[in-house]
Amino acid sequence: MTEKERLLKILHDVKVDRPPVIAPGGMMTMASKEVMEMTNCRWPAVHRDAEKMAALSIAMHDEAGIENLGIPFCMTVEAEALGGEVEDGDEVTEPHIIKYPLESVEEWRNLKALNPHKDGRLPAILTCTSLLSKGRPDIPVIGNLVGPLSLASSLIDATLLFRALRREPEEVHRMLGFLNDNSIRYGQALISNGADLIVISDPSATGEILGPRMFDEFALPYLNAMIAGIHMLGKPVIVHICGNVAPVQELLKKLDSECISVDSVVNIKEMRNAIPGKKLMGNISAILLQNGPVDKIQTVSKNLLDFGVDILAPACGLSAKTPVRHIRAMTDTAKTTSAKLQA
């Protein structure tokens, strides 16, 4: 069974030999400085270079045993293409927004509709997706989208956005609708260029920040619209929600994605029982992965597999300072332990 077959099968609820171990990319970055040095594909140059981006992602698969390819290495490409100012960071710091294009929610009307083939780094991401898909057809290529509220909070100061949820809900709905249409178009372009599945990361939409009422009104419908846009092209979706999901656990059942990915604070065992119908991905602490020790990474990985996680993954992605042998401790555990579990 190829890695691509395994991941897609599990997302389509077909029994497989063992859970895959992945790091999706996008907000849930999959790069390590050690591999950047090995390949001479280094941040920040990589972020604007489709070939280097592809080479680094492939090397993370080959060197660290991660069973997917996933780009970009940040969550700023959509916001940048919509007019946000991005600083590219350094060898271990991800690109991040330094200037928001909007000073009020109403100003969304000044935004230009996204052209995925023309705006910002989107063409480079599409080219890279295509390189990955053609170059390594057996490895699943993950296209990454920023969730609707998180994209909005990359375009306007989050505190202004959150105030507006209460002060001018109708305008926020109009803004989110506009952003969603654009993100869906970009997501569909990722698929046309070879993405096998889409991961939507929506860190700002955590229940801990919004509470259940606002999550239901402002996060859920747009996430589901995004998922529908991807499902239309026949590809599965994983949604990542940061933070403690307890306040919105019931609402997560209404999410239409095949799989939900959660933060390291979430107890997989409880989550498994609470949401039986969905695949679960997670959730090894990124700090544990960065700092080690190896035996603890192995134990935690093993525990998660025992608790019934369907896809093993670092919670919220890898820190670029994570040593390859720490990532190996996670990926090797998935590949050996779970084979034994099944037998």
Add this chain to the structure above:
Amino acid sequence: MEKSDILNNLAQAVIDMDIARVSKAAAEAISSHIDPYEAITDGLAKGMDKVSELFEHEEYFVPEILLCADAMYAGIEMLKPHFPKEAAPNKKKAVIGVVKGDTHDIGKNLVKIMLDNAGFEMHDLGRNVPYAKFIDIAGGLNADLVCLSTLMTTTMDGMQVIIEDMKKAGIPSRIMIGGGPISPAFAKNIGADGYAKNAAEAVKVAKGLFQTIQVPLIFKTPEFVSVRKMKEGCNERC
């Protein structure tokens, strides 16, 4: 109107996120000659305490907290001009900013407001501040205190660079750090003089670093436990 009614109105209007009612109650407090410190402590801040409680019980979330805080600040702004003028000859100078690589600044803003209220002369460098700027400004001002904030693990190490560079440059300012991923152990390791878990604690720690400052702590802010997750969101990495 009774004084207790005015104070209750101030508190309730904060809880209800109602700036217009806060303003009205603050105007009444002023015209009734209520001590503005009392109006803040027993009115606005008391409302905010209740808001913290609602937040802890998951009845209020971040959007509500922001609007309650707006209402509280609107009231403070009205009351401020009526504070009795106190001589403050030895105001300690404090430089504050969010370390480069990070643009989260709610926590930093709260600490700034709290320290300002506690009698520090605040110099706010904003967010995503280059390392050298902390050193230049702290040196130039002869600052007594430098407050560094970050909410992201990726930028934590920058704090160490700043502290080392300050020492190299011979700048004697005390250094206090804080933010989501920071622990007291980390603060100690990188040579910071103080660590504060939240804005209220920042005042105590900062004052502890300069025992001579005896300005009373005016009000308590809620612990913004999850505000740190506001944007790039996650618990740790982001």
